[in-house]
Amino acid sequence: MGAVLEGLRSLDAYPKPDEEQSVKTVTGAVVSVISHIIMLLLLLTNLTEYLSNPGLSEEIFVDVSRGSKLNINLDIVVPGISCQFLGLDAVDTSGDQHLQISHNIFKRRLNAQGQPIEDPQRTESLGSSKADEFKKTIEKLAEKKEGGEEKKEKEVKCGSCYGAESEDLKCCNTCADVREAYRNKQWSLPEPDKIEQCKNENFSEHLKTAFTEGCQIYGYLEVNRAGGSFHIAPGQSFSINHVHVHDVQPFSSSSFNMSHNIRHLSFGQSIEGKGSPLDGHYEIASDGIVFLES
Template sequence: MENLFNKLRNFDAYPKINEDFYSRTLSGGVITLASSIFMILLFISELRLYLHEVPETKLEVDTSRGETLRINFDVTFPALPCSILSLDAMDVSGEQHLDVKHDIIKKRIDANGNAIESRQDGISAPKVEKLLQRHGGRLDHNETYCGSCYGAEVSEEDCFNSCEEVREAYRKIGWGMSNPDLIDQCKREGFLQRIKDEGGEGCNLYGFLEVNKVAGNFHFAPGKSFQKENVHVHDLLAFQKDSFNISHRVNRLAFGAYFPGATNPLDGVEWVQKSPHGMYQYFIKVVPTIYTEINGHSIQTNQLSVTEHFRGSELGRPQTLPGVFFFYDLSPIKVTFVEQHVSFLHFLTNVCAIIGGMSSFHCLIKLKVNDLIRSFSQTFNILT
């Protein structure tokens, strides 16, 4: 048995050194103290990493089909009134949503950015009770008003009792309204006067869009939009203005829900128009993302990358539509984040590495310092 113990004793890789062969020094104490503090800091950092969830990232091909994309936005136009702003959305599949009003709030703001009024479906004009009949004259007792649409009606029985209804009928057949004062409904509602009264105001639009999960665009622009010879145009003649200031600030723009660590590159972006005409374009690459929390709950959302471009009116080219356009395209690669805890064995391995590494570093530094002190002492003795 004693022979067995002697053999085991020979396997000792760290034999003890007799106290007669080592000494304690001031420099060694300073180095030991500094190494211990650094070791404790590394241990605390590793412990925090072990106690918190760490997301693991994977890339894979996005094979999802038939899903929709939710676009959350909050955009402020300091120099465009709410009454002339409209929102359109369209995609490569041919689906169009013109003059979107559902799930959207328009907030009128003054020149200082203070809120004046906030309503859903935009700022609509009040209904006018006393209007002329379709063929002129006054309304008889118990007779209802039926306004004319000046050639834009589909049938003789169609009634248009507000300026907004007439403008919508014009839009559907691809007509522009050159002079609202020639439309009885618009004249009595004070369409042009309301636009003049809102001069100097701005507009804050916020809400969300539900679109197909395909490439497309949505844009904010003045006037009603319509299709004319397969071209998307806006009726700007009704406002009787030569230029529109499309300076804007993107307070928030997100394609999907928020997830931990998400950053939206357009949040807080501001642009000021310096030329009289042009459109501002954002080209967005949408990366599908799935974030799975430690409890198993998954968040299906998206990440963004953006490039910007201003397209002005140049000689030899037709005047561009004033507005702010967001063109988006989807990446075929999907990013998945899965929260998970660091295993205890991994934590233990890192702690051992910290202790072993700092011990080796401590010994090396101590040897180097002792050599320097010894060399300095020898040099000093020779000089003296």
């Protein structure tokens, strides 16, 4: 047994010197103290991190709940199209179509360099909301007459729809009404300069700025927990025979570009320590009129 231990002792690569041959110095003491302090700090740091950040376990399961909603959080920049002509829609396999979503969605105009032009605004329909209110509101004017004042109802003019009148839309008092009438007929819209309502609203002037500004769309939308999609696209959206389409006829241009930057995109509640794989993703359209899906 002694021979075995002696042979094992001969393999020691770090032999300990004899006590009388070792010399203790101040430098060695300082190095020892610093080493012990570093080891203690590392131990406390790892222990604190372990106790304060419990591990996350991922599990995939089928959600069998019915009627619940899912939040989609987004922050997307489209640098080549003005906010006035961009809309956010969502469709799903259950047949629900949410067009021109404005609830909890904000738009911020950007200049050509990507800098904000104004404070963010809630999205509005691409039609004229003020004009819609005008059609539903009866204006009253006060006119002076002998012996007092009398209020009378102002007669609302019935504008032409340029041959696209229907039972549902007999009068077109705004450019949006004319475009809606032509969409219902599935006709191609004439040049805006040839439509009196569009000339009054300077629609052609607005079209000239469609590709000189950018837009940041951010916020969240609630959708059904079902298969579906949401998209950001130019033009007024509408449904024909349950088919979702966009009217992009006014934007027929080689400058039409849907390049975008996904600053943030996530589904459901955010989880601390978990990021989204699409955050910071850029998608570039280099071939003219292109729609992109991320």
